[in-house]
Amino acid sequence: MSFTVCDGRLLRDDRPFLVQGVDYHPSSAGCRIWTEWDPGAIAHDFERMAEAGLNTVRFFVFWRDFEPEPGCIDMDMLERLRHVVDTAAQAKLACVISLFTIWMNGQLLDLPWRQGRSLWRDEDMLALEEKFATAVAREVGGCDNVLAFDLGDEIGCVDPVEAAASTAEQIADWQARLAAVLRLEAPNVLVLQANDASGVLGPSPFGADNSAALDLIGIHGFPVWAPGSIESTLSFKATNLTSFLVRFASAYGVPLVDELGSYGVDDATAAAYLRASAASAIGNGASGILVWCWQDIAAEAEPYADRPMERFAGLHRLDGSAKPVMREYRRIIGAATELATRRPRPSVAVYLPQRVRAHSGSYLDSGTATLATFFSYLLLKRAHIEFDIVADDLTGYDLVICPSVAHVTLLDLRKLHAVCARGGTVYFSLGDHIHGFPGEPMVGAEIVDYAPPSAGKSAFSWDSDEWTIDWAATRTRTTTLRPTTAEVIGRYLDGSPGLLQRRVGNGRFLFTNAPFEAQLDRPERLTAAPWERFYRRIAALAGVAPVAACPDPDVEILSDDRDGCRRLVLINHGVTPSDTEISWGGATARVELTTKDWTIVHVRPEEADR
Incomplete structure (x- = not known):
């Protein structure tokens, strides 16, 4: 038996496998699972997981417990690890094993002998890591319920300064080196790297776009720690965050949400957050979900002495009773295969330029620009326009969206020119007037100069529509354009060009010097006005229609065709209930959704033709 990935899907013995599980520490022992050994408690917890319908458990190998002295691996600890894996197998649970666990719940549970040495660049440490990975893989790699080895939970947090000093190439080499060791001993086990949101929305070299050596890309969905203006756990942005991270990671590999949860909220809020975010993540292509975490923690040792509130993020209370969030998770589990859509290829792509996640290497660089990608994602969702997020091949897309670009390369420009040459439409908004400007030949205009923001450029209009810009x-920087060969179709209040259209090949290039997407990064701004109308108009120019007509922009619409039937997965990301009408293909349905709720609508062909 083996786990593989093929065509963007996770398989077990060549059959689709959707991870539905939890992250796990025993409640009484917490992070001392290996030193305060209680196999009976672990077996009891695993049995309860299986009874709840879960199929996977993720747990953590605290490296210091297994290798108290450099090169001296504790064989008793390896036997305990094997016992946990075998116990999971008895409960029919697959295992995700996080190696090299040092960082946990905001604290370092460090190796006393590491003495600050780099995990990624120190050759002596690398040799020890290879030896430890080999020992673990030999012990459990032959177990047919081991799904994946995680190289280390949020491992960049072990030494943020050293991680920032490491290049993407060095981290990629580290991942490839350890993945090769693990695969040599455990060829049927996958390899992933579990990263927080900085792997997409920040400059960390541990990123979705730096994962070529990995089989799965780990995603963590915690809105409270995501950059940008996420107003609250129940905001529209918050419950769309994880699915965005999934779609972004899908441009580079197969995403697995290996941590999903919420902190600092009451039971009802936690349940509502999981209800919408989990349904959306599965519907948007996650290979599965592991919820943080199984049960509240009774242990008071590190890291809980320093961060006691980390103890209360469980699906179950200390007495073992289920919280409302667990009831919602069981509902998700019961419908997971229905929620997992196989979307037909859309005609719209959000393009990720080569340098979209580059960090500032010098005064010339603008920094990470993926928050603008997030807002582009949100606008398309609110406009009900289906799309892919694409980092490479743009062949076959009728509309390519480049949001608030801070850095564009010659290769990027060649790809965009090819889209226009074959008759497609490219929409490009400016995020940096030096390194993000596509050039006069593409735009059909030159930049005159930059200046401080002024009232004259506080809004631009396109026919009867007007959009304010929060520079x-x-x-x-606020810039002024001088058209050369482009047609001006939108103007600022001062009369200067704000939106240009130029014929390129058989297609068109639409350009605005306003950072339309990035300027939405203010609390409440996204939902305060119908910004998505701008995207609908751009899509209409490209001949692209919404997947369905729906007047409520808070409702996400995912569709696919299965067994001759059209299915619509509808998710209300709004902070209030939705009572709306969905129309598509000649069919209409009235849909009522409570706050953060979801439903699935099936339509037979004969109904759609009426």
């Missing part, structure tokens, strides 16, 4: 919300 202060971005790093983009």
